[in-house]
Every structure is written in C-alpha cells, then in structure tokens.
Amino acid sequence: MSYLEYVTLDSTSEDPMPELARTNRFSMEDLARNREGKISESQRTKLFSRALRPLRYPLGALIGWLIAVVIIKTLIPGFILGIISMMGGKSVTAAAVVITAGCVLATLVAAMQSSRLIALLIADLSAGKADFLDGRLSVSKEEDNGLGLDKFHSQKVMRCAYVIKGEYFAVDEEAAAAAPQGNQYRLYFTPKSKLLLSLEPVPNKS
Numbered sequence: 001m002s003y004l005e006y007v008t009l010d011s012t013s014e015d016p017m018p019e020l021a022r023t024n025r026f027s028m029e030d031l032a033r034n035r036e037g038k039i040s041e042s043q044r045t046k047l048f049s050r051a052l053r054p055l056r057y058p059l060g061a062l063i064g065w066l067i068a069v070v071i072i073k074t075l076i077p078g079f080i081l082g083i084i085s086m087m088g089g090k091s092v093t094a095a096a097v098v099i100t101a102g103c104v105l106a107t108l109v110a111a112m113q114s115s116r117l118i119a120l121l122i123a124d125l126s127a128g129k130a131d132f133l134d135g136r137l138s139v140s141k142e143e144d145n146g147l148g149l150d151k152f153h154s155q156k157v158m159r160c161a162y163v164i165k166g167e168y169f170a171v172d173e174e175a176a177a178a179a180p181q182g183n184q185y186r187l188y189f190t191p192k193s194k195l196l197l198s199l200e201p202v203p204n205k206s
Contacts, residue, residue, distance in 0.1 A: 016178075016201065023175040026198040034130045034188035034198050043197055044125055050195045051117040053170060057157055058106040065103050069096070120193035130188050130197055137185040137199075138163040139176050162187065162196065169196040 021027060025046060026034075033040035039047075144157040160176035161168040164187050187199040 019178045020199065023178040024171065024196065024198065031188075031198045031200060034132070037130055039125065039128055039130050039190065039197065047121055047125070047190065047193075047195055048118070050170070051121050051193065052114050054113040054117070055107070055110040058103065058110040062103040062107045065099060069100075117193050117195070121190060121195065124190040124192050124195075127191075129191060131191040132186050132188045133164050133167060134184065134186050134202060135165045137179070137187070139179045140168060141176060162199070167194065169194065171196065 021031070026043065030040040030043050033043075140161045140163050142159045144159055158173050159170070160173055161170050162176075162179065163169075164185065169187065169189060184202050185199050186202045188197040189195060190197065
C-alpha cells in the first residue's frame with residue numbers, strides 16, 4: 001500500500017453539515033443522540049455495514065476473478081487456450097495462480113478484520129454508548145494495489161479515512177471529498193470498534 005496524500009483541512013464560512021451528514025449517512029436525529037453519548041437506533045443497522053467494509057472489495061475481487069476464469073474456460077476453445085499456454089509457457093499459469101492466491105489471501109485477512117470488528121461492535125451495541133474526540137481534522141488517502149483483473153489493468157483502490165488526534169476512521173471517497181473545511185471538529189464513534197457515527201464542527205477555544 002503506497003502513501004498518496006495527507007491533507008490538513010482549513011476553515012471556511014460555509015455550513016458543512018448537510019453534505020457532511022449525507023456522505024457519512026447520519027441524520028440530525030442521529031447526531032442529537034450521539035451528543036447524549038448514545039448510539040441511535042437507525043445507526044445500529046448501518047454499523048454492521050461499516051464493520052463489513054474491509055471485506056467488501058477483496059471478496060468482490062475474488063468473485064469477479066473466479067467468474068472471469070470460468071467464462072474464459074467455458075467460452076474460449078481448448079485449442080486456443082493450449083496455444084496461449086504454449087506461447088506464454090509457464091508464466092501464464094503462474095500468473096493466474098499468484099493472482100488467485102493473492103485474492104484468496106486478501107479475502108481471508110479481510111474476513112478476519114471484519115470478524116474482529118463485528119465482535120467489538122456487538123460489545124459496543126450492547127453498551128449502547130457513543131464516544132467522541134475533539135481536535136483538528138485531516139483526511140488520509142492511500143492507494144492500494146488492485147486485485148484479480150485489476151492487477152492486469154494496474155488499477156488502484158483508494159482507501160480514505162478521517163484522522164483526528166492520531167485515530168483513523170474509515171470513510172468512502174465521497175465522504176473524503178466532502179470533508180468539512182474547518183479547524184476543530186467533534187467526531188463521534190463507537191468506543192471499542194472505532195466506527196464513525198457522526199461529526200460536527202466545534203467553535204475554536206479563545
């Protein structure tokens with residue numbers, strides 16, 4: 001995984017809340033509950049989707065790659081595959097094995113990460129409490145090497161996070177692009193699983 005960008009956000013006079021709430025999928029009612037130190041009912045169902053986020057891309061890449069292999073074996077005549085194999089020698093087979101193994105390994109690692117997150121999330125939901133951090137907000141962006149067919153096309157996957165006081169909270173690219181431009185923010189999250197619930201600008205201390 002290669003480091004691409006780490007951007008410090010500057011202040012602006014525009015109200016960031018509508019776009020912030022939309023891209024991070026929380027409502028003002030959710031925010032009100034988070035201010036009370038609680039997880040809202042509507043957030044409980046959304047949190048499981050966040051916990052499964054590490055598994056989403058590797059599993060999709062593995063399934064896509066296996067479907068592509070099946071289609072190739074089904075539609076392309078055997079003698080053509082034999083010619084390709086003869087021309088490429090062992091390199092074609094080796095490349096396919098490496099890509100398949102890479103996809104499987106990435107999926108297994110992601111499944112372990114998601115399982116751990118879900119276990120921590122269940123503990124958070126049992127307690128029903130939300131925590132928060134106050135501080136200067138930044139956006140972290142990293143490019144990850146593609147899997148499956150993406151490797152052939154040298155495609156990259158962007159992984160984004162909000163960063164506050166050294167803590168990273170995964171968000172999608174849309175949320176990262178719409179990140180509020182301000183100095184100080186209060187970010188609400190689940191205490192053990194560290195999943196983002198909501199956030200809002202807080203006034204600078206004078």
